[in-house]
Amino acid sequence: MISDPPPGATAISTAATIVIVGAGQAGGWAARTLRSEGFAGRLVLIGDEAHPPYERPPLSKAVLAGEAAPASTWLHKPEAFEALRMEWWVDTRVARIDRGAKCLEMSDGERLSYDKLILCTGGKARVLAVPGADTTPSHTLRTIGDALSLAPELQPGRSIVIVGGGWIGLEVAATARRKGADVTVVEAQSRLCERTVPPEISEHLLGLHGAHGTRVMLGARITGIAQGADGKSVVTLADGSTLACHAIVAGVGLVPNDALARDAGLACDGGVIVDRSCRTSDPDIFAAGDVAVAPNPWAGRRLRLESWQNAQDQGIAAARAALGLAVDYAPLPWFWSDQYGMNLQICGIPLPSHRVVARGTPCEDSFLLCYLDGDVVQAAIGANAARDLRFARRLIEQRRQVDPDRLADLGVPMAKQ
Ligand SMILES: Cc1cc2nc3c(=O)[nH]c(=O)nc-3n(C[C@H](O)[C@H](O)[C@H](O)COP(=O)(O)OP(=O)(O)OC[C@H]3O[C@@H](n4cnc5c(N)ncnc54)[C@H](O)[C@@H]3O)c2cc1C
Structure with missing residues (x-):
């Protein structure tokens, strides 16, 4: 929640310079918010990609499938981007933060002073770290360029091995199957998306992918990749077996881009640590999006969220905090994730200790699972149940007691719980 400015909050001077590092979704929202909140000073957005701020979810879905143009992902329409009256330093990499001098140094040596700095540097796709990885071509999926380079592989007659059965791996698998490629997902854990969903959802995902002809290998660790004889690549597994394929995709997680912050001595722990006002351990530096580790009252601990919603909302929050607003x-x-026409949404943090109350069953096309602590809904997961999930979200936010029997009764609409 973002509250109104406290009485007496000092407005930031129009002579001030605010710099945003990272022209992704969080950075784009921070820029937009600074202007919409009335900041009239110098605003500089620095990004090391060749594109204006864009949203990444379509990269594993419509853009990867060739059904949407890369420019459709841009966060701002060109006129709206122009209207922000900011300097956009495109294809520019910030190499160092000199906190003493309140100055940034670019990789080409150029320097830029700031009064407030917002770090929205996101993360990079983790690459495979097995023998052969440095000599065998493989794909990751984080940028528009990554999606455009992988897309041609997704067609009938091509075989893809996806390493990692997490969200990116599974969405690539679904898109690849839809485009007619032969797909194998290799997952080291004993179930899919093990880090983020309970076992019943992993089971549902396994069934869904199996039903669409994706081969899923669980508990399978890769030990090496290599180039084969016939232009194919070869993936070797820990049990000695091998998989030949036309393309390897690594969907093995994200490494937060926090090196800039770490080198500048900011507190970091698997990302840049911020407080609930998005402020880092330096009062003039803020962070938002995939790179930020923030206290989360719903989790009772610090969390780094990798989600579209958080990139937007935390970008907005960091911009407001940089302006001195409360x-x-x-x-x-x-x-959310989209796979084979199934829209799966996860709200809150389901825990093994929660009691699961089901509306529908996970073998159906549409269901909602509510995760209760006592009689209070703490989390919900819905498949093709966006409307019900919105009501579940409200129950979670209101921390309202529910009657579990009524909750399970499909005859009682979620709106009446
Ligand atoms: C393929 C894919 C599919 C996704 N699907 C979903 C989904 O279905 N649902 C969902 O909720 N979320 C999804 N996400 C997650 C969501 O897109 C991210 O959480 C969001 O993009 C994070 O935004 P960000 O601005 O924090 O980081 P990013 O979008 O990564 O932006 C950071 C930018 O900073 C730049 N940068 C880094 N360091 C520097 C530097 N030193 N100098 C200059 N620039 C720098 C980076 O190059 C990058 O352009 C998906 C992500 C991907 C990759």
């Missing part, structure tokens, strides 16, 4: 950012985690 901010208390305490997001209820929310994430």
Whole structure:
């Protein structure tokens, strides 16, 4: 929640310079918010990609499938981007933060002073770290360029091995199957998306992918990759077996881009640590999006969220905080994934200790699972149940007691719980 400015909050001077590092979704929202909140000073957005701020979810879905143009992902229409009257330093990499001098140094040596700095540097796709990885071509999926380079592989007659059965791996698998490629997913854990969903959802995902002809290998660790004889690549597994394929995709997680912050001596722990006003351990530096690790009251600990919703909302919150407005950012985690026409949404943090109350069953096309602590809904997961999930979200936010029997009764609409 973002509250109104406290009485007497000092407005930031129009002579001030605010610099945003990272022209992704969080950075784009921070820029937009600074202007919409009335900041009239110098605003500089620095990004090391060749594109204006864009949203990444379509990269594993419509853009990867060739059904949407890369420019459709841009966060701002060109006129709206122009209207922000900011300097956009495109294809520019910030190499160092000199906190003493309140100055940034670019990789080409150029320097830029700031009064307030917002770090929205996101993360990079983790690459495979097995023998042969440095000599065998493989794909990751984080940028528009990554999606455009992988897309031609997704067609009948091509075989793809996806390493990692997490969200990116599974969405690539679904898109690849839809485009007619032969797909194998190799997952080291004993179930899919093990880090983020309970076993019943992993089972549902396994069934869904199996039903669409994706081969899923669980508990399978890769030990090496290599180039084969016939232009194919070869993936070797820990049990000695091998998989030949036309393309390897690594969907093995994200490494937060926090090196800039770490080198500048900011507190970091698997990302840049911020407080609930998005402020780092330096009062003039803020962070938002995939790179930020923030206290989360819903989790009772610090969390780094990798989600579209958080990139937007925390970007907005960090911009407001940089302007001196009162901010208390305490997001209820929310994430969605689209696979084979199934829209899965996860709200809150389901825990093994929760009691599961089901509306529908996970073997059906549409269901909602609510995760209760006592009689209070703490989390919900819905498949093709966006409307019900919105009501579940409200129950979670209101921490309202429910009657579990009524909750399970499909005859009682979620709106009446
Ligand atoms: C393929 C894919 C599919 C996704 N699907 C979903 C989904 O279905 N649902 C969902 O909720 N979320 C999804 N996400 C997650 C969501 O897109 C991210 O959480 C979001 O993009 C994070 O935004 P960000 O601005 O923090 O980081 P990013 O979008 O990564 O932006 C950071 C930018 O900073 C730049 N940068 C880094 N360091 C520097 C530097 N030193 N100098 C200059 N620039 C720098 C980077 O190059 C990058 O352009 C998906 C992500 C991907 C990759």
